[in-house]
Amino acid sequence: MRILMIGSALTVNGGIQRYIQNLLGSMDLARYEVDLLATHAPQGVPSGEDALRVAGVKHIYWMPGNDKQRLFFYPGFFRQHKNYDIVHFHTTSKVNALACGVIRHACPGAKLIVHSHIVYPPMTLSWQIAHRFYQHWADYFLGCSVAAGRFVFGDHIDEKPNFAVACNAVDKGRFHPDAAARADIRARYGVADTDKLAGFVGRYNHQKNLLYLLDIFAAMHAAAPSWKLLLVGGGEDKPAVDGKIAALGLGDVVIQAGVQDNVPAYMNAFDLFLLPSEFEGSPVTLVEAQGCGVPCLASTNVPADGSVTGLVEFLPLSASFETWADTARRIADCGVHQSRWDKLEAAGYELCAAARRMEALYDALVPGASGPAPKKENAS
Structure with a gap:
């Protein structure tokens, strides 16, 4: 299965990029071939690029840092990079509602997942208009919380069957009392x-x-x-x-x-x-x-x-x-x-379990695309 994940600045201290790095580090990237489209880390800020490549992300592409500039960038990008099964789009922006329409036309064969990471009140008319665009173009909706889903996609999005909460899960092997x-x-x-x-x-x-x-x-x-x-x-x-x-x-x-x-x-x-x-x-x-x-x-x-x-x-x-x-x-x-x-795991915040849930969502949206697990060859 070929997946394009669209993130944000590739810094080690940005919340969305840390989520992406955690998730991809725990997914089976032999079965799910994930490319990443992101912006460069600002000068002087450490980048997460090396860690993502170690995790198994083979292709990292770069896009403009401005949301409006990206509206003109996406068509050309998708002309050169085609045949994705899923586009997983992380968003905190109203402009990205329009970007969903651009991506839908530029990559019509892909299932489009939009993933909200923000609550930024007050709710405005422009956000309410963005809700309609998001719901018109996307196939599936994720929120890092119910509140984040409602703010970016609309008040009742969590009542729809194509919405789920994707917890910002963390690695219990790293984050424990020490x-x-x-x-x-x-x-x-x-x-x-x-x-x-x-x-x-x-x-x-x-x-x-x-x-x-x-x-x-x-x-x-x-x-x-x-x-x-x-x-x-x-x-x-x-x-x-x-x-x-x-x-x-x-x-x-x-x-x-x-x-x-x-x-x-x-x-x-x-x-x-x-x-x-x-x-x-x-x-x-x-x-x-x-x-x-x-x-x-x-x-x-x-x-x-x-x-x-x-x-x-x-x-x-x-x-x-x-x-x-x-x-x-x-x-x-x-x-x-x-x-x-014990409580964090029960609430869904354990990273490996969260990665398996994301893989299950990808499989449900594009049945059979991931194929069987590859056979391991004998070491010579």
Whole structure:
């Protein structure tokens, strides 16, 4: 079976690309030949290209970074790259509703799956128009959460038989409580056993609300000077983050680690994971933190679908910083991290099982195209 997956910027800290990398790393790419169409990682930002090639993705193609420019790019691309059985299109955009029509005409023989990764209120008339285009052109709809599906495809999409939730599943072999990794990271950054360490992993952008997070942390540190903060990631808001840290006088207690590829070790170092986002679809980092047994404090703008372990609490962004600080102190005092994988697996967040579900969907949409498993030849 030939599949084209259309993603976003090929960074190691982008949520959609991490989902794609996790999924493809667990699929049987001998039976499902998956090509990837993406945009280059920005200059200076680590790319996930090597990891995807190691996973078995043979062909990675590049497209413009602007959604509108891609409308003119797709016809030429599909003239050169034909005969896909499935196009799996990851989307966070209204413009991509029009792109679905372009892809449908350019690649008429393929089943088109559109996969929503965002909730970005308020709902507008232009989004409502986009719902109609998406539903007219696509064959199947996926959402990283029910809320993400409803926002991008329409309020009642989850009542249709051609919709499913595709959890942002993670690898339990990597994301689990690890006392040695915790000790190593804390020692590396000078975090004592008596210190409390709050953490964040992700893009420095408007969505993740890093400036607000720093205000929360300032209140936490004022109430309890043993708090430190470790930020893992990078992005366009870094100059503003640097300025805010200086303005709040937090330079001695806020650590910026940059983009890292050993995220499980950093998650284990945290006593609390902070995610006061302006909007989200269903953040994979929230599942990763729970996999490592880390308490989480998120804004109510984060859909509750991913809260399945009892480790997550939510507060509105309208709550006072003192309320955030009090809640942070209370939920972080829970002792040694304990595994919650029994609950995560039951809720569908185990990566290998999620990959098998995606393969089953592909097989149902294009019966017989994947063929029998290839025979292994004897080693000579």
